[in-house]
Amino acid sequence: MQGLKSLCVLASAISMYCHGAERVSLFNDTQKIAPTLQQKQSTFGDDSNQNYLLTLKTFAAQYTGHTLTFHQSQVGQTKQSHTITQKYQNIPIWNHDLVVLTDENGAVEQVYGDLIINVAKDIPTLAPVSEAQLSATLDSVISQFTSERPRIFRRSSAEEVIYIDAHGKARHAAKLTFFTDFKSGPFKPQRILAFVDLITNELISQSDVLQRVVYEGGSGPSGNDKVSRPDYQQEDYVSYPPKTFVVAMETDAQQTNCLFDAKNVETRNYNHGTAQVNMPYSYNCSDSTRNDYKEYHGARSALNDAHHHGQTASLMFEAYLGHKPYFNKKIIQNVHYGLNMDQAFYENGEVYFGDGDYLFYPMVSLDVVAHEIAHGFTEEYGSNTPKSMLTGQARAINEAFSDMAGEAAEFFYSGANDWKSNHETFRLDDALRYFKTPTLDGNSIDHVEDYDDSVTSHHGAGVFNKAFYYLTTADLDNETSPWNTKYAFILFANANKNCWTSNSTYLTGADCVMRQTHTVTDQLTQDGVKKQDGSNWQATDLQNHVRKAFAQVGIGLKVDRGLESELGFDRQFLAFDFKNLTRRDGQQVSASNSEGWQWQWNFGDGSAQSSAFEPTHNYTTAGEYNVELTAIAPSGQSDTFMLPIEVFDDYCPAQGINHSKYYLSSVSLNSYKNDSTSSNYSDYSHDVVEVKDGKALNVTLTAAPHPDTQDKTKNFYVWLDKDNDGLFHKTEELALFGSSKTQLTGEISLSGELNQSYRLRTMVSFGLVKSACGDMSWGEVEDYTVKLIENTDPVDLRISTNQGVNQISFENNTVDARVKRWHWKFGDGTTSSEKSPIHQYAQSGNYAVELKAYDRFNKVIGSWNKQVQFNTTITARFTPRKSGSTVYVDTNQSVIPKGSTIQWQFGDGVTSSVRDTQHTYQADGEYTITLTINHADGTQSTTETVKIGETSFTPDVSYTVSEQADGTFKVSFSNTTTKPDNASRYPDVTLEWNFGDGSTLTQTGDFGQDTEHTYQAAGNFSASLTISYDKPIWDDWGSRVTGTKNMLLELKSTQPVEYCTAVGLTDYEHISNVTFNQDGPFSNAQQPGVVNPNNPIKLYATQNNTYRIEAGYAGNEAFAENYHIWIDLNGDGQFGDGDWRNNKSELLVMDFDQTNQDYGKGYVEGEFSIPSNKLSQPVTTTRMRILQYYGFSRVNSIDPCSDYSSAATSGSGEIEDYLVEIYKN
Incomplete structure (x- = not known):
């Protein structure tokens, strides 16, 4: 409503991570590091971009160890893009390249990415790292994968980097990458990207970065049961682009062979396996070039279609961008990869296509093939400046660009688009994703406000996909649009090459797209595409089109040249106050300086237009309307801006489908309390709770103590329509959230227009809820109203001080939303506007500190004063x-x-x-x-003190312990010491073993001699190996060198194996029965304990073992369920050697039963193998644990020690233990 002031929600809990490394953002603020830089004057003459780059380099150099490496590339005929690699101590800072764009005059246009400084504060010492250490680190991470069942590994690498972790801390790390998959089905290809701290050996991060079409896979080709296509014809090769695939023909004395290796594409046949294939598919074409191999899973010939579509995609890149997708490297395609795999993916310059299963036909349609190839283009495979857009919004942009490449390939081939991603190979619906309306798939988003960390990259692609579609298809007023799929793809592809970075956001990525329009104007001129008056399209014209396209998805851009009409609005249900945001050459037009301007507002509902500067409008019904503002300047120039708006006549509906066991028994708002019974939704908004402006609203939500759920963890939510627009924004207006078995208590501070009412929505739910609207499976929703009244009380300032090391922390825990600004004076002439500042004084002393709190009218509403004593601490310490x-x-x-x-x-x-x-x-x-x-x-x-010229020496020895049947312990010492460089030719080596139990052993001759020793009883023993040898006579006159390795042996008798307790929740689903090989079915009727204590299941390490797990449900519907199978292979009483998150050596099965959304078939079945290297005996009797976990999506890890009724590992499903006998041979 007009005049409505903003309403604030403050939380009283604050978490903070403080680290030394800092980010300096230069986006839209290029002069931050050089405010006095004159772009037209420098020691380089007029080459001002060199001056700016020099300033960047100088700025970075003032921080210890920081350097920048520059790579320059041409963008069009006049502009340049500079990619900058940041380094610390000459080690690259991973994922933090900068891109600087300069215009035709050499002036800096924009800087993308953040400058990283002060790394030295996080990494005080940087120890040298050897290739051997990197290799050992890589082997350690790979070893976590090798024991599940037989695997393949290839293309592994280890690189020393500086890694900025999730908390902003710089870490000296090893960047590790490798590809892995199982040798036999079920297959699970992965490209692992991991980072290990080289100082602590901590695994910082590990993720699967394999580019896939959807989840773990993609979709299929033309020529299948869904989309029928005519046969390829040999004579169609002469067309452009070719309407058939192209082969290389080779003739020998016996026959002619056709090879799928032509036109920059090599296609290989993996024949349903995963073992490396290095040759292109070939066939005998002595009599005809026809290839009938082979019909499979509803596709006529996946090899033919993949090869043709790969060649078409490659030609599209070359025609539109002037170079091949991977520059001078050809595209390698691998078809029939794995057995019935619902995936397609890109990995290290090669693309892989599965044959599909439940979801897809063989995944080789034109848009899928182009999609996967485009991932390599985004990675800049084959170039000198590779990048990886693998996290956050950057990964969503990555996926969107690949979707665009699919549409570009279709347009290049046929001149038309279906604007559907993966239509031809998706079995379950019309298409996997949609461009025009991304939300049609039920998961994708089409607006930046809908993005959060839970949105997957494929579903986050909808934001850029919708903008791409709008740019390509939108009509222009009084002008024919120059855009089609070709030009839009050229635009986005050049943005991808020139200024997208590893950590691009929707905003920075879109800004980069807008600044690449000059690359399209060149192409339009070349193709003869002109305006109606015959003039050429200018870059600023096209930038305005791009701006409007991204406005459709909530991304605001500014051209700052020419006329830019734009609108905004405030709303409350059907009533709208429209805002005129029109700019002329970057300056906003206001009502006071709009003389001579004309305005045409079209509200999209058929009502009369308005010529007001900022009109109000009341819609009669809810719906979606396209609102247009046409701005006409005094010169006659006009510009039209359109924005779709969704109008609501009430708050969005919400309800719990099953509410009898999960519902709110009471809600308290300050002194108001409402008791209620079970209901899917209750509207108590007629009860108005008055709250003083800025005062805390104390909220308590209490869940009903139903006997079936009183011990189960529940999720509580409170949303507040703080701007009174009739909507609950899913993140900004989520005022309180928490998990508890019984109750949520918290406080909210409100400030805004007095005597206004605001809607409060409360929820309790069994599962996690992402929105205040819609249906949830189990839970209840209740609505309330709060009204703000006048508050004349001063602000209750809650300030505490803490003297730290050479700094004082001022912790401000004030909860009062009336405060809009803070002003600190520290008594030494310095100030701060932070809420809770940390201040360093230059000298010890007593200082008078003052704080003032200001409201939205810039009036002081609270003050605080205190004398603080500051004392310096000086400690000199270093380690050379x-x-x-x-x-x-x-x-x-x-x-x-x-x-x-x-x-x-x-x-x-x-x-x-x-x-x-x-x-x-x-x-x-x-x-x-x-x-x-x-x-x-x-x-x-x-x-x-340091000694220069002397070398230290320590033997290299390890040991293994084996407990004997008689209670003794045999310890095998492995001595891998090698001859040092400073040993003489005949070093007279002596080895002195001290076993710590009174026994010793002396050996002579070689450095690396092993030994064994038997200890008679358990205990702790301090063992050591001392080796001495002679130096050469010319080195310190052949003096003797001695080194000792000490070892503490802890010998313990084997204790009875005890397993952690796991507790399931079987109210809604449970494990009905299981069968392994020929054993079973077993069932425990949901009872605790080992299911089969006297009848172990027989498993074998020499063959694949089959399994089938059937689920039971409280109702008739079969829900989507995750299943994990753990086996304690080494008999230590733990699953994954006690570190189940990182050690997957005893996790043998991860299976997911899902047919659509949250529903499944009701069972899983498959095969698994057992790694024999984990078995120490011919027959091992041990424990197997099966976990069933309800979920809408695949869960990569489930705690084998879960308690589903606990907030820490909450969930639903059954956990069962079985006794197994494993035969090694």
Whole structure:
């Protein structure tokens, strides 16, 4: 409504991660690092982009160890794109490349990506990393995969990087990549991208980054049971693009063979396997080029269609962009990959196509093939500047571009589009995804406000897909649109190449697209596409079209040139206050300076148009309307902006389908309390609860204590329509959320227009809820009303101070939404506008601190004053690192107050005032290094001694323990020590073993001699190996070198195996029965304990084992269920050696029963193999655990120790244990 003020929701709990590494964003603020930079003046003459890049480089260099590497490329005839790799200590900072765009004059247009600084604060010391260490780290991660059942591994790599983790902390890490899949079905191809901290060996992150069509797969080709196509004809090769596939013909003395290796595409036949294939598919074509191989799973010939469609896609890229998709590298296609696999994916320059199963036909339709090839284009495979858009919104943009490539290939081939992604191969519906209306698939989003971290990349693609569709198909006023699929694809492809980054967002990605229109104007001119008056299209004209296209999906862009009409609105149900946001050359037109302008508003409902500057309009019915604003400048120039709006006449409906066991028994709002009984939805909005402006609204939601669910964890939600627009925005207006078995309590602070009422929606649910609207399976919804009244009380400021190390933290826990601005004075001349600042004083002393709180009228409504005592701490500490004659030192271990200076003295007369530095000694010897910290409050020094020219030596030995039947312990010591470089030719080696139980052993001869020792009883023993040897006579006169490796042996008798307790929730589904090989079916009627304590299931390590698990349900509907099978293979009483999240060696089956959304068939079946290397005995008797977990989507990990009634591992389904006998041979 007109005059409505904003309403704020404040949460009282704040979490914070504080790390040294920082981001500096230059997006839309290119001069942040160089405010005095004059773009037309530099030491490089008029080459101002070089001046800016030099400033960037200089800015980064002031931070220890930071450097930038530049790669320049041409964009069109006049513009340039500069890709910048950031490095720390010459190690690349992964996933944080910058892109700088410069215009035809060399001036900086835009900077994409964040500059990373202060890495040294997170990584104080950077130890050298060897290839061996990287290789060992890679092997360690790969080893987590090798034991599930036989696998293939290929294309592995390990690289040293700086990794910025989820909390913004810089980590010295190994970047590890490899491809893996099972050797036999069921197949699960994965491209693993993992990061391991090289300091702590912690696995920071691990993900499957394989590019797939949907979930783990894609869809099928033309020429199947769904879409019939005529046969390919040999003579159609002469057309352009060819209407048939092209082969290479090779003739020998016996016959002519046709190879699927032509026109930049090599297609291989994996014949339903996963073992590496290195040759193209070929067939005897001595008599005819016809290939009838082979009809499978409803497709006539997946090989023919894949090869033809790959060639068509490659020609499209070359025709539209001037180069092949992978530059000078050809496309490798792998068809019939895996057995009945519902997937297609891209991996390291190759594309793979499964034959489909329940969801898809063989997945080789033109749009699917082009989609997968486009992933390699996005990765810039074959170029010198590869990028990986694999996380967050960047991955959604990645998927959207591949969808666009599918439509571009269709347009290139036929001149038309169906605007459906994966129509031809999707079995269950018309298409997998849609461009015009992405939400038709039931999962995709089409507006940025609908995105959150739970949206998958394929469904997040709907945002850019819809903008692409609008740009391609929208009509223009008084002009024929220059756009079609070809030009739109050229635009997005150039954005992909020139300024999309690994961490692009919807906003930055769209801005980049808008700035590439000059690449399309060149093509339009070349193709003779002109305006109606015969003039050429200009880049700014096209930018305005792009701006309007992205406005349809909620992304606001500004051309800042020419006339840009634009509208916005405030709403409350059917009533709208429209806002005029029109700009002229970047300056917004206001009512006061709009003389001579004309306005034409079309509200899209057939009502009369308005000529007002900012009209109001009342719709008569709910619905979707296309609202248009045409702005006509005094010069006569006009521009029309259209925005679709959805109009509602009431709040969105919501209800719980099953509410008898999950419902709210009471809701309390301050002193108001409402008790209620079970209902799917209740409207209590007629009860108005008054709340003082800014005061806390204390909320308590209590769940009914139903006997079946009183011990189950429930999810509670409170939404508040804070802007009174009749909508509950799913993130901004979610005021409270929590999980508990009984109750949620919290407080909300409100501030806004007085005497206005606001709708409050409360929910309790068994499952997680993403929106305040719609149906939920189990739960209840209740609506209430709160009204704001005047509050004249001053703000209750809740401030606490904490003296830290050389800083004071001011923690502000004030809860009052009337406060719109904070102003701190720290008593030393400095200020802050942060709510809870951290301040460093330059010197110890007593300081008068003042805080003022301001409301939306900029009036002081609260103040706080306090004298604080600040004391500095000075600690000099360092650890020198030595490499040859060079010593590396830094101050990261020291505590240095603000305003300090430091000095290094290296003991040879050389000094330095640089905090992190290195020094090379000119002679061997012992040197004392001194660090001195000088500050106004005092001085501190410390020293460390280094020896230059001496080498340390430690034996390399490990051991294994085997408990014997008589209670003794046999320990095998493996000595892998090798001859050191400084050993003489005849080193006179002596090995002294001390076993820690009074026994010793002396050996001579070789460095790497093993031994065994038997301990008579359990206990802790300090064992050691000491090796001594001679140096050469020329090295310190052949002195003797001695090194010792100490080992603490903890020998324990085997304890009875005890397994963790797991608790399921069987109210809605349970495991009905299971069968393994020929054993079964077994059933426990939902009872606890081992199902078959006296009748073990027989499993075999030498063959594939079959399984079938059938589910039972409370009702008639079969829900989607995840199933995991764990077996304690090594008999240690744990699943995954106690680290089930990272160690999957004992997780043998992950299966998902789903047919559509949250429904399934009611059973799963398949095969699995058992890794024999985990078995120590010919026959192993051990425990098997089966977990059933209800879910709408595939769950990669389920805790084998789950308690589904607990908030920590909540869920629904049954968990069962079985006794198994595993035969190794």
